[in-house]
Amino acid sequence: MPLHSNALLRQDADLTALNTFGVSAKARYFCSVSSLGDLQAALRDPRVRSLPVLVLGGGSNVLLTRDFPGLVLHVRLLGKRQIDDAGATASFEAAAGENWHEFVLWTLAQGYSGLENLSLIPGLVGASPIQNIGAYGVEMKDHFIALDAYDLRRNMVVQFGPSQCEFGYRDSVFKRGAAGRYFILAVRFRLPRAGALRLDYGEIRAELARSGIGSPSACDVSAAVCNIRRRKLPDPALLGNAGSFFKNPIVSTERANELTTRFAAMPHYAAGSGRTKLAAGWLIEQAGWKGKRIGNAGVHAEHALVLVNHGGASGAEILALARQIQDAVQEQFGVELEPEPVIL
Ligand SMILES: Cc1cc2nc3c(=O)[nH]c(=O)nc-3n(C[C@H](O)[C@H](O)[C@H](O)COP(=O)(O)OP(=O)(O)OC[C@H]3O[C@@H](n4cnc5c(N)ncnc54)[C@H](O)[C@@H]3O)c2cc1C
Structure with missing residues (x-):
């Protein structure tokens, strides 16, 4: 039996704790989306049918300047898995609600590199393609294979490959022509088992030297990136x-x-x-x-x-x-x- 949509929607929900700027704003309607079923049920609710929709992940790349007059869909879909093993590389999938940094650490723990320079970027996996997150010379597009998204206009699940995402510097089609149209459900990546490490950006080499590491592993690079970021960037929990x-x-x-x-x-x-x-x-x-x-x-x-x-x-x-x-x-x-x- 489908979930009754009324049970899913909250009215006048406070978004203060859901954006890292910590600004106060309210959503007229709010739904925590833990499954495709939740999403479809929320969208079917007659109260929200003609209202604008906002997909909200970790709230670490939004500035809310007023109350949102429509439906906020909070991304809570969880799950991650290795899809295949092609020897030198393997592919992985994470649901949109997985924490990005924890996903990076998990791929490293499986023995695969590639995402280490993107350690400690706040937010969720589902938002990573939106602006093609990047740091220390690496962008998510370097390892992206495909994503599944729910087309909020046509009410169907669609797939995007790299060329359809039109990735650019902190940019993709999801920030331009397709802005607001899709709810990203899951993202897939291909990662090398022993990829070349990118050490030339920022202070990575100096940080590794400080820790006395001469021939670093991908995990060492991740730890170095975390140290640098913790030192340099203000923690949104505090500021x-x-x-x-x-x-x-x-x-x-x-x-x-x-x-x-x-x-x-x-x-x-x-x-x-x-x-x-x-x-x-x-x-x-x-x-x-x-x-x-x-x-x-x-x-x-x-x-x-x-x-x-x-x-x-x-x-x-x-x-x-x-x-x-x-x-x-x-x-x-x-x-x-x-x-x-x-x-x-
Ligand atoms: C301290 C700090 C450091 C940061 N450092 C970096 C950095 O080094 N590199 C970098 O690239 N970014 C950085 N960011 C920005 C931010 O972390 C990333 O952009 C991150 O990907 C945002 O994820 P989120 O889940 O918080 O997205 P949100 O802020 O919730 O959403 C951002 C946008 O994506 C959309 N969106 C989110 N999830 C989905 C989904 N599942 N489907 C469809 N649309 C969705 C939202 O509608 C919104 O338009 C930093 C932010 C902070 C606070």
Whole structure:
């Protein structure tokens, strides 16, 4: 017998504890989705049929600027498994509600590498394709095979391969044309048994050397990444934040050259096809915003890229601060900063 939808939906649910900024906002209707059946039953409820839908994972990449006037579907689907063993590689599947970091640790414990540089990224597996999460020179797309998603418009399960996801830098089709249309149910990855380790980004080598590790394993790299991240990034449990608030802007190399003649110290990295990536954190710091506070919203004192809730900030306050930073960087450098979190 199908679950009665009324039992699934809660009204006026508080979302404060479900977003890492810790801003207070309510959902008109809320449903914890632990199975495809839950999802279908919730969507059939006549009270929500014509309302907007928001899929919420760990809430670590959203900025809620007001109450959500529709149905919030909280991702709680669990389960992970190895699908096959092809000798040098194997494929794995995780349900959307699995904690990303615990999934990474589990694949490492099975003897497979590839995801170690993505250790300790907050959030759930189901959100990992949305912005093609990345850190320390690795992106999830490097190991992605496919995902299953529920098409909220056509009410059916569909599959996406890598090309259909249109992955880019902190980007995918799910942030653009397909935004809000799909509920990702499960994600599959192919991982090598003894893949080449990526040690050249950030401080990974220095961190390994500090721990006296000369020839590291993938688990050592994961531990090093965790140490660096714990040292560098504010813990959302203590100081509300969503990690980097802005993407590193990518401009034409011609434009970057103009800027480097004016600002010799400006960090810049080749991004291929005549494009150059700039460091958003540096631009924000130069514009004088590092460590600034306006009301209860602020810019982290050590990370100009991280906006924080000092306590009691509303989403609208944080957004207003972000806009002021965007304007200041635009004025000083003529560069547009694009927010990384999804703003609602
Ligand atoms: C301290 C900190 C550090 C961070 N560091 C990094 C980093 O190094 N690299 C990086 O890439 N990101 C980083 N992030 C951002 C964030 O952790 C990732 O974007 C993560 O994937 C978000 O997962 P989530 O489950 O919290 O998604 P949410 O914040 O809940 O959702 C984000 C978006 O995905 C959608 N979504 C979520 N789940 C699903 C689903 N199952 N189906 C369809 N849509 C869905 C939501 O609707 C929303 O649009 C960091 C965040 C914090 C707080």
